[in-house]
Amino acid sequence: MRKLIILFNTLRYLKWQQIYFRLVRKLIKPRVTENFQGQYPKISKTWEHLPLYDNKINRKFEASFLNFTKQLNLPSDWNKESPNKLWVYNLHYFEDLLSNCAKEKRDMHLQMLNRWIDENPVGYGNGWEPYPTSLRIVNILKAWLGGLQLDKRMFRSVFEQASFLSNDLENHLLGNHYFVNLKALLFAGVIFEHEHWLQIAEKGLNAEIEEQILEDGANFELSPMYHSLMLVDMLDMYNLSRAYPTKLSNQLVAKLEKYIPKMLSFMESMGHPDGGLSFFNDSVDGIAPKKAIIESYAEKLEFVISTLDASESQIIDNTHSGYICATCFGNKLIFDASSVGPDYIPGHAHADTLSFELSIETQRVFVNSGISEYSLSQNRFNQRKTFSHNTIEVDGKDSSQVWSSFRVAKRAKILDRYSSMENESRLLLQASHNGFKSKSTGCIHKRCLTFEPRKLIINDVLDGSFRLAKSFFHFHPDLRVTMKNRKLRVEGKDFLLYSNLSSLNPRISETFWHPEFGISIPNKKLEITFNSREIEVIFDWG
Numbered sequence: 001m002r003k004l005i006i007l008f009n010t011l012r013y014l015k016w017q018q019i020y021f022r023l024v025r026k027l028i029k030p031r032v033t034e035n036f037q038g039q040y041p042k043i044s045k046t047w048e049h050l051p052l053y054d055n056k057i058n059r060k061f062e063a064s065f066l067n068f069t070k071q072l073n074l075p076s077d078w079n080k081e082s083p084n085k086l087w088v089y090n091l092h093y094f095e096d097l098l099s100n101c102a103k104e105k106r107d108m109h110l111q112m113l114n115r116w117i118d119e120n121p122v123g124y125g126n127g128w129e130p131y132p133t134s135l136r137i138v139n140i141l142k143a144w145l146g147g148l149q150l151d152k153r154m155f156r157s158v159f160e161q162a163s164f165l166s167n168d169l170e171n172h173l174l175g176n177h178y179f180v181n182l183k184a185l186l187f188a189g190v191i192f193e194h195e196h197w198l199q200i201a202e203k204g205l206n207a208e209i210e211e212q213i214l215e216d217g218a219n220f221e222l223s224p225m226y227h228s229l230m231l232v233d234m235l236d237m238y239n240l241s242r243a244y245p246t247k248l249s250n251q252l253v254a255k256l257e258k259y260i261p262k263m264l265s266f267m268e269s270m271g272h273p274d275g276g277l278s279f280f281n282d283s284v285d286g287i288a289p290k291k292a293i294i295e296s297y298a299e300k301l302e303f304v305i306s307t308l309d310a311s312e313s314q315i316i317d318n319t320h321s322g323y324i325c326a327t328c329f330g331n332k333l334i335f336d337a338s339s340v341g342p343d344y345i346p347g348h349a350h351a352d353t354l355s356f357e358l359s360i361e362t363q364r365v366f367v368n369s370g371i372s373e374y375s376l377s378q379n380r381f382n383q384r385k386t387f388s389h390n391t392i393e394v395d396g397k398d399s400s401q402v403w404s405s406f407r408v409a410k411r412a413k414i415l416d417r418y419s420s421m422e423n424e425s426r427l428l429l430q431a432s433h434n435g436f437k438s439k440s441t442g443c444i445h446k447r448c449l450t451f452e453p454r455k456l457i458i459n460d461v462l463d464g465s466f467r468l469a470k471s472f473f474h475f476h477p478d479l480r481v482t483m484k485n486r487k488l489r490v491e492g493k494d495f496l497l498y499s500n501l502s503s504l505n506p507r508i509s510e511t512f513w514h515p516e517f518g519i520s521i522p523n524k525k526l527e528i529t530f531n532s533r534e535i536e537v538i539f540d541w542g
Contacts, residue, residue, distance in 0.1 A: 013343040013344050013346075014344050015174070015344045017171055017172075017174075018171075018172050018173070018174060018344065019172075021171040021172035022172045024172075025172060029123075030123065030164055030165075030167040030168035031122075031123065031164065031167060032122055032160045032163045032164050033163055033166075033167060034159075034163045034194075036152075036155065036156040036159040036160065038152055038156075040152070040155065041155065041191045041192055041193075043144070043145065044145060044243035044244055046242060046243050047145040047146070047239060047240075047242075047243040048239050048242070048243075048297075048300045048301060049142070049145060049146035049147070050293070050296065050297050050300060051098055051099060051100045051102060052095075052098045052099075052232070052289040052293055052297070053095050053096070053098055053099045053100070053289065054099060054100060055096065055099045055100060055101050056090075056095055056096040056099055057072075057096045057105075057108075057112070059105065059108055061074075061108075063091060065087050065090035065091065066084075066086060066087055066090065066286075066516075066517035066518045067286070067516055067517060067518030067519050068083050068087060068518050070082075070083075072091075074115055074119060075115070075118075075119035077091065078091065078092070078116075078119055078120055078125060078126065078127060079125040079126055079127075081126070084373065084374075084375050085126070085375075086373075086374050086375075086517070088126050089126060089129075089131070089132050092116075092126055092127040092132040092133075092135075092136055093132055093135045093136055093139060094109075094112070094113070094116075094135075094136050094139045094140060094143075095135070095139055096109065097109055097139050097140065097142070097143035097148065098139060098142060098143060098146075102143065102146075102148075103147070106147075106148055106149075109143070109148065110148075110149075110154075113140070113150075113154055113157075114153075114154075116157075117153065117154070117157045122160060122164065123164065128161075128164065130165055130168045130169065130170050130177070130181055131170070131177050131180065131181075133161050133164065133165050133168075133184070134165060134177075134180040134181045134183065134184035135180060135184075136161065137158055137161050137162055137165065137184040137187060137188055138180075138183060138184050138187050138236065140154070140158055141158065141187050141188070141191055142187075142236065145243065158188065159188070159192055162184065162185060162188035162189075162192070162194075162197060165181060165184060165185065165188075166185060166196070166197055166200060169181045169182075169200075169204075173345065174344065174345055175212070175221060175342075175345040175347070176212075176219075176221065176226055176229065176230065178204070178208065179205075179208050179212060179230065179233065180233065182200070182201045182204040182205045182208060183201070183205070183233050183236070183237060185197045185198075185200055185201040186198065186201035186202070186205065186237060186240070186248075187236075187240060189201055189247075190240055190244050190247045190248070191244075198247070202248070202249055202251075202252055205237075205252060205255075206249075206251055206252055206255065209234075209252075209255045209256075209259060210255070212230070213230070213234075213259045213262070213263065214320035214321050215262070215320045216262065216266060216318040216319060216320040216321050217259065217261075217262030217263045217264070217265055217266035217267075217318075218263075218266050218318060218320065218321030218323070219263075220321075220341060220342050221281070221341075221342065221345070221348050221349075222280065222281055222321055222322070222323075222338050222340075222341060222348075222349070223280065223281040223282050223283045223348045224267070224270045224271070224277045224278050224279075224280060224283045225277055225282060225283035225284060225287055225288050226282070226283070226288075226348060227263065227266065227267060227270070228267060228277065228288035228289070228291070228294060229287070229288045230263070231260070231263045231264070231267060231294055232288065232289060232294060232297070234256055234259065234260050234263060235260065235294070235297050235298055235301060237252075237256055238253070238256040238257070238260060238301055239301055241253045241256065242301070260298065260303055261303060261304070264295070264298055264303060264305060264306075265306065266318060266321070267291060267294070268305075268306065268307060268308055269308065269316040269318065269323070269325040270323060270325065270334060271291050272332065272334075272357070272359045272364055273310055273332055273359050273361065273362045274359070274362050274363070274364065275290065275291055275292060276291075276515075277291075278334050278357050278368075279357065279367060279368040279369070279370040279371075279515075280323070280334075280336050280338075280350070280352055280355065280357075280368060281348050281349050281350045281352065282348035282349075282350070282371055283370070283371075284370045284371050284372075284514060284515055284516050284517060285515055285516050286515075286516035286517060287516075287517065308325075308327055308332075309327070310327040310330050310331065310332050310361075311327075311329065311330050312327060313326075313327065313328045313329070313421065313424040313425065313427060314326065314327055314421075315419045315420075315421060315427055315429070317419045321338055322336070322337045322338025322339060322414060322417065323335065323336060323337065323338055324337050324417070324419050324429045324431075326419075326427045326429060326451050328425070328427055328451050328452065328453055329425075329453035329454070330360075330361050331358070331359060331360050331361065331451075331453075332358070332359045333356060333357075333358050333427075333429070333449065333451050333456070334356060334357045334358075335354075335356045335429045335431070335449055336352055336353060336354060336355045336356065336391075337354065337414060337417040337429070337431035338353070338414065339353070339411065339412065339413050339414045339433075340353070340400050340408055340411040340412060343411070346408040346411065347406030347407070347408075348406070349384075349400065349402070349408050349411075350368075350383075350384045350385075350388075350389065350400075350402065351384060351385055351386040351389070351398035351399045351400045351401075351402050351412075351435075352368060352386070352388075352389040352391060352399070353391065353399040353400065353412040353414070353433045353435055353445075354391045354392070354399070354431060354432075354433060354445060354447045355368055355389035355390045355391040356390050356391075356449060357390065358456060360492060360494075360495050360497070360541060361494060361495070363476070363478070363479075363492050363493055363494070363495070364476040364478075365475065365476060365479065365490070365492065365497065366390050366473055366474060366475065366476075367390075367474050367475070367476050367513055367523075368388065368389045368390060368474065369383055369388035369389065369474060369511070369512065369513060369514055370383070370513060370514035370515055370516075371383050371514055371517065372514035372516075372517055372518060372519060372520050373517060373518070374405060374406075374517075375405065376404065376405045377405075380405050381402070381403075381404075381405075383514065384402040385398050385402060386398040386399050386472075387470070387472055388472075388474075388511075389472065389474070390472060390473055390474055391447075391471070391472065392445055392447075392460055392462075392469060392470065392471045392472070393469065393470050393472070394436040394442070394443060394445070394462065394466050394468075394469045395436070395466055395467050395468055395469070396468070397436060398435075399412040399433065399435035399436065399445070400412045400435055410435075411435070412433040412434060412435025413433060413434050413435075414431055414432070414433050415431075415432045415433060415434055415444065416431065416432055417430070417431035417432075418430050418431070425452055425453050426450065426451075426452055427450070427451040427452075428448065428449070428450055428451075429448070429449040429451065430446070430447060430448035430449065431446075431447060432444055432445060432446040432447070433445055436462075436464075436466070437464060441464075441465055442464055442465065442466070443462040443463055443464030443465060443466045444462070444463040444464055445460065445461075445462060446460070446461040446462075446463060447459070447460050447461075454540060454541050454542050455538065455539065455540050455541075456538075456539045457536065457537070457538050457539075458471075458536070458537045458538075458539075459534070459535075459536045460530075460534065460535055460536075461533060461534045462530065462533050462534070463533070466530075468529070468530075469529070469530040470527055470528065470529050470530070471527070471528045471530070471535065471537070472525060472526070472527055472528075473525065473526040473527075473528075473537075474511065474513065474523065474524075474525050474526075475490060475523055475524045475525070475526070476513065476523065477513050477521045477522060477523035477524075478492075478493070479491065479492055479524075481508060481524035481526075482508075483501075483506065483508050483526075485502070486500070486501045486502045486504070486506055487499075487500055487501065487502065488500075488501055488506070488508075488526065490541075492541075495541045495542065496541060496542060497539055497540065497541035498539075498540055498541070499537060499538060499539045499540070500538070501528070501537070504528050504529075504531065504535060504537070505528060505529040505530075505531055506526060506527070506528050507526075507527045507528075507529075508524055508525070508526055508527075509524070509525050509527060510522060510523075510524065510525070511523060511524070511525040
């Protein structure tokens with residue numbers, strides 16, 4: 001019965017088209033429906049080319065993705081899901097075409113492309129799934145616009161991939177997968193002058209941009225990592241509109257021009273002073289291009305980059321996404337006052353409601369655990385759970401009911417949220433949620449963060465019934481964390497943080513921080529068991 005309830009609470013949020021297209025995919029298999037006519041596309045001389053990635057495949061055909069390196073053994077490795085399926089997906093993305101040393105490896109890249117064509121027959125294997133197909137089409141065409149010489153055989157292959165993709169769009173998933181499908185058809189439609197693909201892409205993108213990008217600039221999946229990936233998608237499409245100025249509609253270009261500046265501002269507000277991402281929901285470094293590279297790309301396309309001055313006391317309340325960011329005296333606090341969303345595609349959501357991250361100057365202090373894998377595993381499950389974030393667990397339950405690798409059943413909803421500056425040295429961020437509340441039992445979690453130049457006060461209130469509640473604080477692994485007589489001491493490079501916990505029930509334990517896929521670094525976690533319905537924890541530093 002419990003499994004049926006979980007399944008019901010998962011499926012009831014789906015859109016009808018997600019169910020409909022799942023059935024369609026069972027009945028109708030995609031195929032190539034058009035033939036390449038053999039004419040070379042017209043290359044634009046105004047495409048702004050920029051390497052986006054570190055090297056991923058070297059001349060010895062050693063491939064490194066997700067912090068796992070192995071000698072390629074082709075053709076078997078195209079479909080050998082080792083170490084995991086996501087690693088094989090990365091092999092099919094061909095992101096190395098846009099790497100730092102791509103110019104020096106063009107002969108090798110052409111060899112790899114020819115091998116892919118020879119060893120991946122149409123419709124067979126991982127490489128023909130719509131997501132890697134979408135990324136590969138765009139990466140090949142971007143590399144060509146940047147100087148990679150493609151012959152007719154390669155153009156024919158890209159054309160066939162686009163034709164196959166046009167019959168295999170991920171309407172059943174929607175979200176970022178469907179977005180990159182449409183982007184790939186847009187690139188193929190412009191470069192191959194294919195009106196039908198252009199029409200599909202334009203119609204879909206005009207709707208999806210407004211659906212997937214909120215008014216504060218956030219990607220609606222509420223993951224800083226996926227936000228950065230979508231921002232690159234938006235910049236790529238704007239770059240394409242400048243390279244082929246008569247091909248994209250004024251309506252689509254206007255939306256790109258409207259949302260890209262907002263997305264740049266949101267990325268700035270959600271980043272840490274060390275230049276990396278904050279780790280809310282599925283978010284880590286090493287997947288999206290670095291923030292500095294994305295900003296450089298935007299500047300080449302004549303967008304203005306604005307930076308936050310962390311020495312200034314300020315609050316950036318992203319009201320549509322729910323995240324509240326604050327800076328004070330060189331320090332930065334990011335607070336997740338967001339509901340799980342979007343309801344119909346919460347696959348990258350974590351049970352992290354009302355969690356936070358803090359940097360003191362350029363050093364991270366309080367960190368969410370991050371993610372190391374997408375596989376169906378206990379590690380993946382644990383990394384999505386509440387106890388892996390800087391927030392509160394009640395009666396052993398998560399704030400939202402995460403299950404499997406990408407599923408959420410019952411979800412926490414934000415009931416109220418508020419932020420204010422009492423003065424330049426006292427900033428208040430607060431919110432509450434109902435994730436632990438049922439019709440007759442449970443409680444509401446209310447959290448208030450008071451942020452001062454050298455102090456953070458966390459006040460948590462549980463309004464309602466509960467048996468056991470715990471608050472978690474995860475420390476960055478570079479910090480030296482000790483506790484004696486319930487007095488916490490945390491040594492950073494340029495600061496000393498301490499907290500008197502003598503009136504509480506604290507415990508220091510060992511855990512892991514996952515800053516990138518494939519990386520797990522030991523770190524410390526402070527766990528405080530509630531001894532009343534309200535607790536206050538004060539962290540001072542100097």
